Amino acid sequence: MTAVDFGDSIDVLERSIFQPLPSAWTWMCGGDSMAAVQRVALETTETTWTVVDRSFQLVEPVESFLEYGRQLDYRPNTTRAYAQSLAQWWSFLEDTDTLWNAVKLSDFGDFVASLRQRSQFDSIRQIKPQRLRSSNTVRLRVQVVMSFYSYQAACGVEAAPFLWQQGQRTSGRYLGFLDHISRRTPQKRATVRIRTTTKSLPLLSPLTIDALQAAEAHYEASRGEWVGDLRYRLLWALLAETGMRIGEALSLQHRDWNTSRGTQTATISIVSRPHPHGLAAKSGEREIHVGSRLDRLYADYVWWLCDAGADAVMIDWDSSYIFCNVKKPPLFAPMRPESVYAHLDLMKRQDLDLPAEATPHWFRHTHATALLLTGTPVHVVSRRLGHANVQTTMNTYGHVTESAELEALANWRAYVEGWERPNA
Structure with missing residues (x-):
């Protein structure tokens, strides 16, 4: 166990069996490991999660975003899900040698493609390709990444401003009965949107x-x-x-x-x-x-x-x-x-x-x-x-x-x- 200092709420970073394992690509080619989710033990005996890069260093921009969620009382499982999505994004950035605050719109397109293919290595050719991830899963992962950049923008960081554009508000599935008299002010709309299909709910008779x-x-x-x-x-x-x-x-x-x-x-x-x-x-x-x-x-x-x-x-x-x-x-x-x-x-x-x-x-x-x-x-x-x-x-x-x-x-x-x- 190694003591670290990245926030008032996090005191001890546990490695041992939770240390990220090298990917199959690393094992074959001898490269660096990938960014990964890291379990963190708190003084209150609770558990939370963060993200470490390929050199096992804390990813500070991601940690500040996750800490903001903790202050808003996000549940540990929610924090873990956010960390998993952001670890995939950080691995993508490391693999493409891209700075997190200097990304382009095309990078998000490549990231979506890597999520669907379940791999971030274009050099790998599998004998039996894996089944593509569903659009719903890809959408959730991308939404977390966009929330991360939305938080950074609110903190004054100029990164990925192209992710949102000004547009007129559009109606969704549900509107209040007084919505027709509300003031139609322009609102930001996401540039990167994943089309999804409505799946039938799993039911028991x-x-x-x-x-x-x-x-x-x-x-x-x-x-x-x-x-x-x-x-x-x-x-x-x-x-x-x-x-x-x-x-x-x-x-x-x-x-x-x-x-x-x-x-x-x-x-x-x-x-x-x-x-x-x-x-x-x-x-x-x-x-x-x-x-x-x-x-x-x-x-x-x-x-x-x-x-x-x-x-x-x-x-x-x-x-x-x-x-x-x-x-x-x-x-x-x-x-x-x-x-x-x-x-x-x-x-x-x-x-x-x-x-x-x-x-x-x-x-x-x-x-x-x-x-x-x-x-x-x-x-x-x-x-x-x-x-x-x-x-x-x-x-x-x-x-x-x-x-x-x-x-x-x-x-x-x-x-x-x-x-x-x-x-x-």
Whole structure:
């Protein structure tokens, strides 16, 4: 571990196994290594990411941009994604001997081509070419690079001024009802734009969701108890009914689940707090109403944990995590998302009609689609998902209400009948 000084929030740069490895081209030709993402440990025990060049030196312009994002409370995973895109851009600059503040428009065209081809070396000829990157992936990588230059321009650095041009504002997919009276002032438009296509959302049918839950655990009335792993049945039911991200679900503590009392509907509070595995409430803090069936399942799960000995181990039940280890040590410690993904892969081997590409995030898409197909207003769906604005919801799910084919997927109206989804 080597001490470095590049900002008040970063104190220790860890190398060891995280040191970038030479590329295949370097190994064959003996050249320098490429710029790469570097994990950084903070004094607060949190983890963040930065970019180092081919000589393992900190890329200061990139670090200043990433530090700006940290000050705006960007999540570690977001910082890592930004760092990965900027590491590819810096590698491209190093390979072409181009200064970052002296780039030309043609450099961005070459960079886009290298992203699509998954290689920045024109000299390499692969026997079996790799599949091209999708336009959506390329667009996200380029957007990060353009944000980097936008930040530098705001700091007074004259670099890549051609990336934005003055133009009249154009309408998008969603406009406010008073937009027609707003002042039409020229706004900057991006010069480099990647055309993308709208892909169909990955969805799970209600029959598949029910079959998955039944395969995890079922209630035997003769024995008066649940048989199986009730933890995963609750997790899948929670994701399906609330549209939470997997990180939000695994971050829940027992004090966040407010069970129903009398006429009061049960709610779950999404709270931003440090997590042992670095998980965070990416979609922001909010309160989600849930139905009585899910609330009853949670109550059964609490007793199920007690039968497993959790009440004797958990000193502070309220601050203990709902989803915890029950089979492997450390017992009753918070689960890792990797464990959930691995378990879902095991369930795909059963006859449950689970697509091979399915991930826990599919439940979120399925939940939003189900609400929209049953006539729930877009602004209600947006607030339930935790989107920053309605535009985000419209961009992702705006085509759902326009496609009658999705209604044939299943009888969504009957499936979501027990869901509680008030305006809050």
